[in-house]
Amino acid sequence: MSRFRIGHPIALLAAPVFLAVCAFPAPAHGVSEKDYFSDLPEVLSVSRLAQPLDEVPGAVTVIDGETIRRLAVRDVAEVLRLVPGFSFTRRNGGNPLVQYHAALDEYGSRMQVYVDGRSVYSPFYLGDTHRGLLGVVLEDIERIEVLRGSNSAAFGGNAFLGVVNIITRHSADTLGGSVSVTRGDRGIGDQSARLGWGDETASFRLSAASQADHGLKRVFDDSRTDQLHLRGDLHPAANDEVLLELGAMRQSFGEGRPPAPCLVGGFPFICDTNKERTNAFRSGYLHLQWTRMISQDESMRFSLSHDSEYFHDAFLAERFAQVPLPPPLDYHHALVDSGGKSQRQSLEFQHTRRWNEAWRTVWGVEARREAVVSPPLFATSESFSQQQLRLFGNVEWRPAQDWLINAGGMAERGRFGSFDGHWFAPRLAVNYHLTPQHTLRAAATQSFHDPGLYEQRADTRLNVVPLGMLQLVRASGGVRPESLIAQELGYLGRFREFALTVDLRLYRERLNQRIWRYGVDYVNLPGPTNRGFEYQFDWRPFAATRLLFAQAHQRVIAGRDDNNEALEAPRRVSSLTWLQKLPGNLDFSLMASETLPLRWGGGVLSAVRELDARLGWHFHLGATHGELAFAVQLPGGSGQQYQTDHVFDRRAWTTLRLDF
Amino acid sequence: MRRFFLPLLAVLCLCLMTYESARAEGKIAVWVVLPENSGVYAATAAALRAEVEVRLPGRIAWQVVRGTDWPAAPAPKWVVAVGVAALQDVERKFFAASGPAPAVLATLLPRQGFEQLAASTPAQMREGRLSAVVLDQPPSRQLALIRLALPAARQVGVLTGRATPLPALEQAAHEAGLYLTAAPAQDEMLFSALRMVLPVADVLLALPDPEVFNSRSVPPILTAAFRRKVPLLGFSPAYVKAGALLALYSTPSQIGRQSGAMLVAAFAGGRLPPVQPPREFVVEINIDVARLFGLRLDAGQLSESLARQENDAR
Structure with a gap:
């Protein structure tokens, strides 16, 4: 992507009158030949247009908003099961997780997630994207573009394994009001409201949503998420477009386990060291993006964003002796705290130009600052920050009609604490159109993943009374960025006569200098090699029927003598989705997914199979459009989640939505 | 010799002038009315003239009229109005006045613009003295x-x-x-x-x-x-x-060519064919x-x- 956009551009221009109205004695309200021969402002300029899928230098899965709204899902992570190579699970009820090419990415910390071009990657603790994925209202999503495979060359270190681009609907497409209420078992109680106003020249949307449930059975994991988002799309001048977004999210979620017997120094104790408690997370953001179309072939974009996060997770861990021991040895306690705050500011400039039919360039620069404050994790109230400066560019060359070559890369300079380093992530991709409908692609890239602030500066201690201070983590700061060398071959075919699209990808990913916790420090160790192939079929056999099939096969060759590493990835992940429109304004969907055994959360999970179904009925009450939907997940039973004793049971809910 | 030369030259010139005058009288006078003699209007007029000249070489006495800059010569039998404004000017000049009006071929204008103006002169339409090549694609x-x-x-x-x-x-x-x-x-x-x-x-x-x-x-x-x-x-x-x-x-050249062909047909038949949508x-x-x-x-x-x-x- 040369930071490409797929599908269609973010909204464009609304021009004032460019042409002086001629003093022309035409009949009133009449048409004249001027209508046929006048110039018009160039609206969809080449520089603003996105690359079509068969010219993107990588594999891409696009999930449109309508598909998302027809599935039996309540968050984005569940939707990503449609993407080949993505595994989904729930750490508990409040923490849905997705990972791409599992062995490398247990918590989504090695992939990047953007919402309307704003990174929602959290710099806190070990870095993660799963909470960012919760920070968007499903109803607001226009589409999700998933760039499968390494993409540091365009998006920097966090896009080590892939990029999830969530694009929300243009506010001019969501004018009017909408409310929805969901009620179901396991405490499911969601509601959302949306108000949109304005027109194509200046439009706004205010969305509010709240989501709650009791999570998994027998697990203390009730969760509740409230969020508020404002989006504005403005066109202050003919060639200018401004996107303004601000919002906030608040989440509370249960964590912990009930007290359990344990042995301490050979004596039986009752341990309550992961106490059942309710944690809190709050975040807020501001995002401004200004795009100027300089000419038909040239545009530039400035973006500015500020994100802040607050975590609260503090409790008293306790151990009670079950045999008589002299005090104070019969009772141990420690204050466990992993809370803190983080902030990120980013300023970016990007310039796109088409020089002629054969050449197009994109280049840009981004300055980014991330800061974390967490006295319990860093043993200081000091704020740690890291600055990154990125210069990226991509040249798109079309030497012949059927050939397209993308060459680009990103140079990044990172300065954090004692580490002051720089790296360059290059990429070369060649797309060849066998015919206009069939494209082959070969690509090679090298990516880097920076260590997070915690991995460089952690100083986490636990004062266990009366035993004394325990040093849990003491990062020496010697950890270096990970690197990944990836090669892939791809095929994208459109069989128009069968209404079928096929995407195949064969890849090899070699991870070097994998960051591991070793003792109390973080170090670099040899990483694994992933080899696999994945494919997706999108078939519309009939106008009212759509079938989506995604499957990924993967082998992990451990980089060192550690069998666990080879088990970190499932050998196969599949999903089959059936979307069907029925007579009587009904539509229904069925999604079956399967993940073969893998190591996750400290144990080996057995194969996870899920089946979700949804039936929706659309109706009209005057000018109001409504939908009444019934959804059920796992109608046939239960499935293992993340840890072997975490079980996800059948759950069902009903949603009523009114758009007016 | 010199005594006879100058009178002979004068007689020859007179003969030539008489001949030219006689030849011009045999030509069909066509006025082409344009709001401006440039851009799409000029392109249409040029294509029209070229088309007619191919079919009837040297038979037309062309007179280009810009805006309302009417020539002093008597009104011709045929007028081509390029664009809505030209048609309006032609209507004001010829249809409002008493006396015989020329046949008018409007071109390079939308059907609706033409019909609005033609509505005031239905008789002209009926008699095949007002027609058009319109821009609207069918x-x-x-x-x-x-x-x-x-x-x-x-x-x-x-x-x-x-x-x-x-x-x-x-x-x-x-x-x-x-x-x-x-x-x-x-x-x-x-x-x-x-x-x-x-x-x-x-x-x-x-x-x-x-x-x-x-x-x-x-x-x-x-x-x-x-x-x-x-x-x-x-x-x-x-x-x-x-x-x-x-x-x-349709491009101005395409419209111009079609208008030229229509004009030639009108010369032959004595009346303009009905309104035509673009052919090319x-x-x-x-x-x-x-x-x-x-x-x-x-x-x-x-x-x-x-x-x-x-x-x-x-």
């Missing part, structure tokens, strides 16, 4: 192009104004097996019309009506349509440049937009297929 041709370029499209969205000739389009859509979704979009109704039409339309057909499609409204229309993945079929090359998927139109046309495609819609369209092929279909239908 609805059947526009819809046939949609069927060729976008075979899966069924719903054709139309934003209408007070000048939109909807009934003819409805009839053509019915015959082509397509469905029309139309919404009034003049004045402040554009955005509500887009909200009504775009969710159901497979393609948006732009029709010349300055109340709806103008330089102010086209950007938001194109933007909104593109966001909804609805391609737009425009009626001029400017639309393709602005970001429409494709456009169907151009299909133009925005390759970048087509690529984004996942389409590989060839403008030449589409144009040929469309012309072949029309020939077969005849």
